[in-house]
Amino acid sequence: MIEVALTTDTTVKPAAAWGAVLSMALCVAMLIASEFMPVSLLTPMAEGLGATQGQTGQAISISGLFAVVASLLITTAAGRLNRKWVLVAMTALMLLSLVLVAAAPNFAVLMIGRALLGICIGGFWALATAVIMRLVPKDDVPRALALMYGGQAIAAAFAAPVGSYLGDLFGWREVFWALTPIVAVNLIWHVVALPSLPAGQRQDVRTMFSLLKRPYFLIGLIASMLSWGSAFTMFTYLRPFLERVTGANVTVLSVLLLVLGCAGFVGTWASGRFLKGDVARLLRLPALLMGGCTLGLLFLGGSPFAAGVLLALWGAMNTAMSVIWMTWMSQNADDAPEAAGSLMVAAVQASILLGAVAGGWLLDGFSIRATFIGSAVLAGAALVLIGNGRRLLKPQ
Structure with missing residues (x-):
């Protein structure tokens, strides 16, 4: 985007x-x-x-x-x-x-x-x-x-x-x-x-290849893909989870999805207001909070109220994630913003592909819980790769 x-x-x-x-x-x-x-x-x-x-x-x-x-x-x-x-x-x-x-x-x-x-x-x-x-x-x-x-x-x-x-x-x-x-x-x-x-x-396609040769940018790009991949592994198959585990009918399902969506306004507002200066310390926040909410749903998802609270937290961080990672891109590829933008769009869409394919395979081959466990695993991989975020920054 x-x-x-x-x-x-x-x-x-x-x-x-x-x-x-x-x-x-x-x-x-x-x-x-x-x-x-x-x-x-x-x-x-x-x-x-x-x-x-x-x-x-x-x-x-x-x-x-x-x-x-x-x-x-x-x-x-x-x-x-x-x-x-x-x-x-x-x-x-x-x-x-x-x-x-x-x-x-x-x-x-x-x-x-x-x-x-x-x-x-x-x-x-x-x-x-x-x-x-x-x-x-x-x-x-x-x-x-x-x-x-x-x-x-x-x-x-x-x-x-x-x-x-x-x-x-x-x-x-x-x-x-x-x-x-x-x-x-x-x-x-x-x-x-x-x-x-x-x-x-x-x-200039050559500019994109030159960006991929920069270790800090390549690591950040992969980490962002894992973060979004985790999100879409869970989000794509949220309805089957809410139907099977939470026991939500159409009315409850619609309310829970509305809660998730409206929380996105909070995430957008908060990220725009509080995201200033060095973004390194915030890069792990989306994978940490959203992965934690996904694990929480596995244990507490049988309760519509608990599911609603966890989905609200997940939804707020979902919109904030875009602001956080795009800010990282603007700060660390400022000499080639066009090429970086092209790569980031491709990375986000590839993550949607990764999440939908992996989640669907786990759902059909195992269970909806396996899909959510897969989402949490991707979030964990993102956290390991990001660390404290410092190695994802352009050398000064």
Whole structure:
């Protein structure tokens, strides 16, 4: 979720295009809702397509796989195309993806739809920050980014519980159909609100390879992948856990998912307010707290109240994790932010893939508890790699 290619355009910037920023925020909300809606609809989707829950969880992993590829290749593939129309094309792909998923007659069509969504996710996030920096004056960039990421927080808070509730009332296909008119409006909004955004300098792939040769950056990248991999091993298969272990019906499930999502607002606020200076001491916090909550669910998850408390803590740290790791990236790859951003987008999406695949294998091969144990193991590996965080810092 990082910007890949900064423009080299040195012309005078126009007045802030806040309508375009709001259009970007809505696109973010729709991307997050589309990407993770299968989490809240996993059980009925599996039943409707005649697949196992573990197989259906791969609908998330396939989008992650294609997002990894798209995030690394988008600036090269787009060449000198105007970035406005690249973003419009990405949003059109999201619309097509939703239609394919909603109408999918079988598992194969579902996976094609999710693959298209992955291209949209990787392409959009790879360009998002660069576009925001061209829409508003430099002093307004932090506020514009906060507004855009507000779309992510809103979707994280409400998409899963609302999807779960509406899916029970009307069916999982109708939930995906309900998203299509919103994305269609967003597509038109992009065309109207986004100004012309001529392409800047292309991404230099050699810069990415040079970053990977720096031990502190490579270790940090792997540690961040383990942290996110742990999170998505648990999160992708949260509904089966709450159904089987907590005994949650649709109403309780929706409430617990809402608690998790709303806690994300707290995490976003707290990380923005208190994250200052040296970030090394905070790098282990996401894996420590989220891994601890996952273990807590294994022992206390039979109680809806205990599950709610643990999910609130997990949800708050889940949003803070992005701020912590992206701050680390900005402080320790400041000489190559575009290349670092591309690698971080790819790392996050690869972690989604890792989590969904590993969690689904453990669920189908063993049990839902094995999936959560696997999540905790990945968190432990991240903690070992991070240590006190000092070796992940650029030498002074």
